[in-house]
Amino acid sequence: MSAAEEEELPALDLRLTAENLEDLYEQAPCGYCSCLPDGTLVKTNQTLLSWLGYAREQLVARRCLQELFTVGGRLHYESFCAPLLLLQGQVREISYQLRRADGTTLPVLLNAQLLRDADGQPLLIRATLFDITERRKYEQELLRARAEADAHRALLTAKNEQLTRINGELDNFVYTASHDLKQPASNMQGLFEELKRTATFHDPEAAPMLAMFDDALRQILGTIEGMTEVVQLQRQLDQVPREKIALQAITEEIIRNLQPLQAAAVDFSLDFRAVPHLRMPRPALHSLLYNLLSNAVKYALPGRRPQVWVRSAPAAGGLVLTVRDNGRGIDLQRHGQDLFQLFRRFHPEVPGSGVGLYLVNRLVRQANGHLEVASVVNEGTTFRIFLPS
Incomplete structure (x- = not known):
């Protein structure tokens, strides 16, 4: 044995290990109960009683386990959980809502085990219930966030479809407008060239004005050709x-x-x-x-x-x-x-x-x-x- 192992361990307060088994059962951080195969409660811990707001004498030998659930939970227990217990001897993590004495509910997960006597006949059901209030809030928050994300995604999809449709309509408008304007503008350019060739202008200010008109006309034609080029290229790329x-x-x-x-x-x-x-x-x-x-x-x-x-x-x-x-x-x-x-x-x-x-x-x-x-x-x-x- 090494020197380190030979060192004396620190003294422990034995009161920390002197646990009372009954106290462990009564004050456990989860609900415990035992019931007959028909559900009649024969034992329950203080934790479950505190959750429900009942005194022990109000439940033991007077109420059944399934009566502690909401109506839907009771139907599920009798039609699914109890037969499954008889079939396989245990059930795990089944979600129920406990109904408290004041009418409020508490979400829990049920784990249960069926004990049998020496002849194999059902004798006792031991059940453990875990408070899942925080877990349920978290799940509901996740569902809410998912619903919001789905709604946002649907909105984005609709917006994208709308933008795609608008872009298509704009491209069609630009193409149609540029096509319809090109011919009249080209005709104007031809007429202007013919005017410059055949007409005589004696006003000294005519020459710069003609040049300005010529520049403006060329700019209009350039703009129309640019509009047509943008749409035509886009249509080509969709097919290439x-x-x-x-x-x-x-x-x-x-x-x-x-x-x-x-x-x-x-x-x-x-x-x-x-x-x-x-x-x-x-x-x-x-x-x-x-x-x-x-x-x-x-x-x-x-x-x-x-x-x-x-x-x-x-x-x-x-x-x-x-x-x-x-x-x-x-x-x-x-x-x-x-x-x-x-x-x-x-x-x-x-x-x-x-x-x-x-x-x-x-x-x-x-x-x-x-x-x-x-x-x-x-x-x-x-x-x-x-x-x-």
């Missing part, structure tokens, strides 16, 4: 599956399709070695890259040779596409909140419709990605597009 696309090839194709004179005067640097491919609907990726690259060319800073860098790199759960330029930049402190709003423009001196960045953001969100933008005025802009793999 994702595919594996080589980033180098599609980017080079887009650069070739940019206005030749503009693209020829731009230095493009492409690096897709880290992540050479991306799975996405081809029209979506084409539109996304085309708008970013065309903006990089369009908003070049006068007097500085434009440079555009396009990179891919792995990111958590997917990849990040980076498009950076050395152009005019955007004042994000002033315009950051409106950056992806439809028809919002930040360089009015450069022709445009204000649709490009709106489309880019919409396409990225539809692909379950997100955008990060950094920009410094007169230094350039960087778009970082995070997309899932």
Whole structure:
């Protein structure tokens, strides 16, 4: 035996172990009772009496166990619990409501065991009852929270369905309106060109007014075309599956399709070695890259040779596409909140419709990605597009 084991244990107060078995039964933290096979009570502890508000002489030999339950509980005990006791000798954790002397109820769990005599005949039932008031409150709170969550979920589902329907109706309206307006606007442009060709204006103020009208007409046509593009692209994407696309090839194709004179005067640097491919609907990726690259060319800073860098790199759960330029930049402190709003423009001196960045953001969100933008005025802009793999 080790020295530690040989050390004398501390003296115990023997009064702590001198338990009275009758007191343990009477003051137990649960209700105890014994009854005959028909339910007649023959013994009950003080805990159960205190719960119920009865004196012992009011219950023992005068009442049955099942009479302590509510009407529904009594029917359940007689039709289910008592036959089950006779069949298997015990029951566990059956929920009942005790009816107190003052008419209030107490939720309890019943455990019971059937004792038999030497001949195997039912002799006595010993029952233990546990107060589950707090447990019942907790269960009811859970049910209430679940009902609220279900109601909230149903409300969100209804709202989502409503928003989906409204978005569809808005897309149809925008498409119809842009289609109906395009022809009259084109006719106006044709008539205006014919007017300029055939008419003679002697007023010296006519020339600048004609130029202003021409600019306004071109802006109207650009806005109509932008509206049509937004809806048409959305309808295409709903029908086009994702595919594996080589980033180098599609980017080079887009650069070739940019206005030749503009693209020829731009230095493009492409690096897709880290992540050479991306799975996405081809029209979506084409539109996304085309708008970013065309903006990089369009908003070049006068007097500085434009440079555009396009990179891919792995990111958590997917990849990040980076498009950076050395152009005019955007004042994000002033315009950051409106950056992806439809028809919002930040360089009015450069022709445009204000649709490009709106489309880019919409396409990225539809692909379950997100955008990060950094920009410094007169230094350039960087778009970082995070997309899932």
